[in-house]
Amino acid sequence: MALSDEINSKKEVGSKENKTLLFPFILVTSLFFFWGFVHNLDPILIPHLRNAFNLTDFQSSLIDSSVFIAYFVMALPAGYIMRKYGYKSGIMIGLVLFGIGSILFVPAANSLQYVYFLIALFVIACGLTFLETAANPYVTLLGPAETATKRLNFSQSFNGLAAFIAPAYIGPMILSDKKLSKIQLDAMSPKDVQAYVLGEAASVKMPYLLLGLTILVVAFVFYFTNMPDMKDDDNKEIEGASFLVALKSKHLKWGIIAQFFYVGAQVCVGSFFIKMATSTASIHEDVAAKYLGFFGLAFMVGRFTGTFFMQYIKPVKLLIIYTVITILLSIVAIVGTGMIVIYALIAIAFFMSIMFPTIFSIGIDGLGSNKKIGSSLIVMSIVGGALLPPVLGLISDTTGSIQKGYIVPLICFSVILMFAINGYKTKKA
Helix, strand or coil: CCCHHHHHHHHHHHHHHHHHHHHHHHHHHHHHHHHHHHCCCCHHHHHHHHHHCCCHHHHHCHHHHHHHHHHHHHHHHHHHHHHHHHHHHHHHHHHHHHHHHHHHHHHHHHHHHHHHHHHHHHHHHHHHHHHHHHHHHHHHHCCCHHHHHHHHHHHEEEEEEEHHHHHHHHHHHCCCCCCCHHHHHHHHHHHHHHHHHHHHHHHCHHHHHHHHHHHHHHHHHHHCCCCCCCCCCHHHHHHHHHHHCCCCCCHHHHHHHHHHHHHHHHHHHHCCHHHHHHHHCCCHHHHHHHHHHHHHHHHHHHHHHHHHHHHCCHHHHHHHHHHHHHHHHHHHHHHHCHHHHHHHHHHHHHHHHCCHHHHHHCCCCCCCCHHHHHHHHHHHHHHHHHHHHHHHHHHHCCCCCCCHHHHHHHHHHHHHHHHHHHHHHHHCC
């Protein structure tokens, strides 16, 4: 009887603990949707602002650069703040910056200056850095360690849901059918050009204003929600050795490299999707935006199915299989013609969907108390999304072929395959 009572008591404690963690898990998972939503508006912004301000592919790629350079700049400060004050504090700071940056799109549109859009995106991305640095490892802690990777993939699936909704439903609100060539713009009077640019810029106001206000409401909910928080008790000891100890982990070193190239590949494929679709299949941008929605849908479905397959296949083995397939599909996108290119890109979205959370969880595996440091360093590697798209843009501008630029994601997926085959075999720190 005593043993039975003890077992029942443990079950009751476990049940209560699971219920206590459920709402925080749901709340944190919502963050994956919100940052996925704003990230997947970038592929809409790129062709839209390229048309409005008559930008080259390289210049339009600076949209990605302004976003992902923030990850490099803010990842370490974000990690420091969370080591000292905990995950919830980091999430609160991230939400406030996210909301303010979104609202800044209103004055940016009024200014008619491309640089102000880049500044607003940078502020948003600073907020996202805090959110991603906090939410990814936080999700792995909100439950049993043995299901951490599956739990993270589940949460990241809502990032995929946003990848479908943003371009499919918000894209048509931003994109217009008033695309003018440089020759047409040069033939217009300065007053008419200003009116055109003002109209194009104004279409982004309402979506981003509503997004910003929504995010600030979410911040309000987080503030008044009692969430289990974790922070390091002995900060001085950890600050003195954490980076050195963390970087001894070959898991982490491989994870940083792989995540750099993965994010670069994801941003390249997604951000230039509309340009690829209009160039290879000769369809209009508004139609291409709908296919971009299917790109996001494939990404979402890939996350959910990937999470399901991980019940039967080890995550690293699934990563190997999926990476090989993305390499083959990248080759098809480079040499193919017509709709086959669009279908190949949509298929890439499906198979690259598990890569970020899987690389992330493998990268921080075995770090113990240095997990927050490792998380910050891997988030810093997201700078690949700032540095690699301009390379693709330069190749496109130089060769006159956007397809040739897609050799960049092909190389990226090859590096990830090396990580999947070799990186996970290393010993833990």
